[in-house]
Amino acid sequence: MAIKYDAIVIGTGQAGPSLAVRLAGTGMKVAIIERKRFGGTCVNNGCIPTKTLVASARAAHVARRAGDYGVTILSSIAVDMKKVKARKDAVVRQSRQIFYQRWRTRVYSSAPGHR
Numbered sequence: 245m246a247i248k249y250d251a252i253v254i255g256t257g258q259a260g261p262s263l264a265v266r267l268a269g270t271g272m273k274v275a276i277i278e279r280k281r282f283g284g285t286c287v288n289n290g291c292i293p294t295k296t297l298v299a300s301a302r303a304a305h306v307a308r309r310a311g312d313y314g315v316t317i318l319s320s321i322a323v324d325m326k327k328v329k330a331r332k333d334a335v336v337r338q339s340r341q342i343f344y345q346r347w348r349t350r351v352y353s354s355a356p357g358h359r
């Protein structure tokens with residue numbers, strides 16, 4: 245059975261979900277389509293993963309400069325890139341889930357008849 249929509253929003257990056265919420269708020273029946281991963285560039289490849297990697301780099305930097313702050317670290321500082329990547333992947337996964345839940349709730353709660 246064919247379903248009719250008033251608007252179809254393509255993409256679930258930073259732009260798509262907020263547009264879908266606005267349109268749903270005006271009473272439109274809205275579909276949102278994503279070809280890859282919910283959250284788009286920012287959540288999956290952009291803002292979130294880069295800042296997570298930068299946080300690991302900063303931790304290594306601060307640890308290496310611990311002596312400047314009067315803190316003695318008795319062993320050498322090493323970066324385990326497998327763990328860095330695993331942490332980044334976990335943060336991205338969690339962010340995607342939170343982003344999805346938040347927008348799903350907002351799209352539904354904006355649409356009349358879905359309160």
Ligand SMILES: Cc1cc2nc3c(=O)[nH]c(=O)nc-3n(C[C@H](O)[C@H](O)[C@H](O)COP(=O)(O)OP(=O)(O)OC[C@H]3O[C@@H](n4cnc5c(N)ncnc54)[C@H](O)[C@@H]3O)c2cc1C
Binds near residue numbers: 287
């Ligand atoms: C490395 C990096 C770091 C960044 N860091 C920051 C930052 O710190 N702060 C900041 O403000 N911005 C940052 N950005 C920019 C930010 O990611 C973008 O501005 C933002 O993601 C743009 O959102 P958008 O919705 O326009 O596009 P996108 O997030 O790219 O979303 C588009 C979505 O549409 C989907 N799509 C495309 N075509 C189709 C189709 N035909 N059918 C179905 N789905 C489709 C894609 O799969 C994607 O999910 C960064 C970007 C990069 C690359």
